[in-house]
Amino acid sequence: MSERIGRGSVLEERYRRWLRLLPAPYRAEREEEMVSAFMEGAQRGRAGHDDQRPRLLEIASVAALALRLRLGGPGSTPGSSLCGEAVRRAALLGLVFWTMVGGLYAGQAVLTYGIPVDALPDGVMGIGDPESPERVRLVLADLVPLLWAVALGALVHGRPRTAKAAATAALVVPYVLVPPLVSWQVDAVRWACSVLPAVVTVLALAIGFHRDAPPPRLPARRALLLLALPIAAGVLLSVVVGVLGAMVRAGTVPARPLMSAWMWVDTPGLTCVSLLAVTVWCLARPGAPVKPAAPVALAAAILTVPAVLARVGTMPWGATGVIGLNATLQLAVLLAIGITLALIGVRALRAEDGSLTEVPGQPG
Amino acid sequence: MTEPAFLVLTALVDEPRHGYGIAQEVERLSGGRVQLKIGTLYGVLDRLAADGCVEADREEVRQGRLRRYYRLTDEGARALEEEAVRLADNARRAVERLRLRQAGGPA
Numbered sequence: 001m002s003e004r005i006g007r008g009s010v011l012e013e014r015y016r017r018w019l020r021l022l023p024a025p026y027r028a029e030r031e032e033e034m035v036s037a038f039m040e041g042a043q044r045g046r047a048g049h050d051d052q053r054p055r056l057l058e059i060a061s062v063a064a065l066a067l068r069l070r071l072g073g074p075g076s077t078p079g080s081s082l083c084g085e086a087v088r089r090a091a092l093l094g095l096v097f098w099t100m101v102g103g104l105y106a107g108q109a110v111l112t113y114g115i116p117v118d119a120l121p122d123g124v125m126g127i128g129d130p131e132s133p134e135r136v137r138l139v140l141a142d143l144v145p146l147l148w149a150v151a152l153g154a155l156v157h158g159r160p161r162t163a164k165a166a167a168t169a170a171l172v173v174p175y176v177l178v179p180p181l182v183s184w185q186v187d188a189v190r191w192a193c194s195v196l197p198a199v200v201t202v203l204a205l206a207i208g209f210h211r212d213a214p215p216p217r218l219p220a221r222r223a224l225l226l227l228a229l230p231i232a233a234g235v236l237l238s239v240v241v242g243v244l245g246a247m248v249r250a251g252t253v254p255a256r257p258l259m260s261a262w263m264w265v266d267t268p269g270l271t272c273v274s275l276l277a278v279t280v281w282c283l284a285r286p287g288a289p290v291k292p293a294a295p296v297a298l299a300a301a302i303l304t305v306p307a308v309l310a311r312v313g314t315m316p317w318g319a320t321g322v323i324g325l326n327a328t329l330q331l332a333v334l335l336a337i338g339i340t341l342a343l344i345g346v347r348a349l350r351a352e353d354g355s356l357t358e359v360p361g362q363p364g
Numbered sequence: 365m366t367e368p369a370f371l372v373l374t375a376l377v378d379e380p381r382h383g384y385g386i387a388q389e390v391e392r393l394s395g396g397r398v399q400l401k402i403g404t405l406y407g408v409l410d411r412l413a414a415d416g417c418v419e420a421d422r423e424e425v426r427q428g429r430l431r432r433y434y435r436l437t438d439e440g441a442r443a444l445e446e447e448a449v450r451l452a453d454n455a456r457r458a459v460e461r462l463r464l465r466q467a468g469g470p471a
Contacts, residue, residue, distance in 0.1 A: 030406060036429040037383030038402045061403025068407060211366075212411060 012039055015054045021066035025077055068210050079349055086298030086345070087208035088216065093299050094201025095152040095167065096230050097274050101267060102145035102170070103234020104241075109142035111242040141177040145170055151205070153227050158217030160209035167202045171195070193313020196306035197271060204302065241265055256322070263326040268314060271307045272330045272337075275300055279337045282344055294348030301341035308334045365447045368408050371398055373417060373436060373444040380421035380435035383409075409434060417443050 015038050019031055038058070072084025113135065147170035154162035180191045209216065218226065244261075247253040263269050278300040282293040311331045316323050368390070375381060375389035386409075387400045400408070412418040417440030421433040436444070 032430040033383055033432045034402055034406060036431055037387065037405070039429065040384040041387065041402070058401050058403070061401030061407075063403070065403040065407045212407075 009039075010052050011042060011054070014052070015039075015058075018054060018059050018062050021063055023066070023069050023077065023080060026069055067207060068212055071208060071210065072213060082295060082298070082349060084208065084213065085295040086302060087204050088213060089295045089299035090302040091201060091204035091208045092152075092155065092216070093278065093296070094197070094204060094303055095148060095155060095163075096226065097271070097303075098145070098148035098167075098170065098198060098201060099152045099227070100230035100234040100237075100274075101270065102148040103231040104238045104270075105142045105145045105234075107235040107238025108242060109139055111238060112142075113139050137177050141174045144173045144177065147173070149227060149231055152230075153223070155205070155209070155216055156218045156223040156226055160205070160213075160216065164202075164205055164209070167205050171198050171202050190313050193310045194267075196310050196313075197267075197303065200303065200306040237265055237270075259322045260326050263323065263330070268307075268311050268330060269326075271310070272333050275304055275307060275337050276333060279340055282341065294345060297341045297348065298345035301338060301345050304334060304338040304341060308338060365443065366408075368398065368400060368404065369412060370444070370447055370451075372400075372405070372408050372412065373440055376418060376434060376436040376440070377444070380433040382424075382431040382433045384431075386434065412440065415443070416440070 012035060016031070016035060019027060019034060022030070038054070070080050070083060071087055072081040147166045151163040151166035151170060154160070154166060175195075181187060241262075244253065244258060248255045248258060264273060278296065282297045282300070285293045308331070311327070311334055315327055315331070371390040371393055372386055374393055375386050381389060383402065383405060387402070387405050390398055390400050390405075409418060413420075413434075416437055418434045419437055421435040424431045424433070
C-alpha cells in the first residue's frame, strides 16, 4: 500500500496532473504543499483516493479552485482578474441583451394575444383558441423570457444566486412549454446553435459570479436604468415590428423592401447590431482601444463566439436574394467584430499582465 | 462566514497547523460531517489569507514533503469570535422558542 501511494507513486503523479489545471504562478507557490496534504490523507486512508486515482470530489475541488483563480479569486494574477471581470461583464451584457429580447417577446405576445382581434388593421391572431391550454402555453412561453429581466435586476442588486436561478429558468422554461421541433439531426444542430448565445450568458453568470467574485451591486438609480432601458427598447421594437407586420399583411406597405429590416430585428440580427454597438463604444472610448474598455471588449468577444456559431448554424444556405445577402452580411459583421474585440482584449491582457506565464516576484 | 471558513479558523485557534492537519482537525471538530477536499481547503485558506484572518507560520520538510503551517491572526481571532457569538445568539434564541413551544406558549 505505502509503495502504491508513496513518493513518486502513480497516485501522486495523477494528482499532480490534475493540479496542472491551476494557473502556473499559483502552482509554483502551492503545488508541493497541496500534494503533501493530499498524499498524507491518502497514506492515512482518508477518502480522497482510490488506490491509484484521486476521487472525483477531490478532482472537482481542484477544478473549482482553478476556475475561481482563473476568474479573479483571491491569489489570482492581474490577467486572471481581468479575465474574471470580462466573464462577469459578458454575463451582464448578455443579460441586458436577453432582457431586451424578453421585452420584445412580451410585447409581441401582448400584440398577438392581448389585443382584440379587430383592433389591428389585418386582425392579427395567435395560434390556438382563446383560453385553450395551447394558447396559455404559448402566451406563457412568450412571457417567461421576462425572467431575464428578473435575473438582471437580481444581479445589479447584488443577488447573484437569484440571478442564476432566474436566468436558468428563462433559458429552459420556454423550451419546456413549447418543445423545439427537432425531428432531424440537422434540426437539432440548428436548434443547439440558436440557443448557444443564451447558454453562454447563463454559463458566464454561473462561473463568473463565484463566491470570491466582487459583488456586482449597483446604486439603485443606475440599476433601475440598466433594467428599464433594455425592457423599453424591447417593447418599442415589438411595437415597431407589430405595426409594420400588420401594415404588410394589410397590403399598406409592400413586403419585399421590409425583408432586410426584418432580418435585423430577429434574435440573430439584434445580436449582431448589439455587438456592433458595443464594439463601436469600445473603440470610441477615451483611452481606447486598450485600458478602460478592455473588460467590456473581452466580454463582447466572448459573446461574439456563440453569436457567430448561431449565425452559421442557422444560415439559410440555399437562400438567395435579400435573405441570403443579409445573413452573409451579418456573419461578416460578426466575424469583423470578433476579430476587432479579440485584438483589443489580447492587447489589454498583455498590457495588464505580462506575468501571465511568470511567477509573481520573479523576473522575466 | 461559511461553515468551512469557520471550522478552519477554529482549527487554528490552539496551534498553527499544516494543510492536512487543518483538514483532519476540521473533520474532528465537525464530528466527521465536514471532510474538506484539498482544493476546497486551499480555496478557503486563500480567502482567509486575503482577509488577513490567517497567515503562513513556518515551513517544514517531513519525509521529503513540504508542510506549510498556518496560524490564526488577531484579526482572524476577532472575526471568529464575532461569528461564534452571532451563531451562539441565534442558537440560544432558537432553543428559547422551542422551549416555549414545548411548554405550550406562543409558537
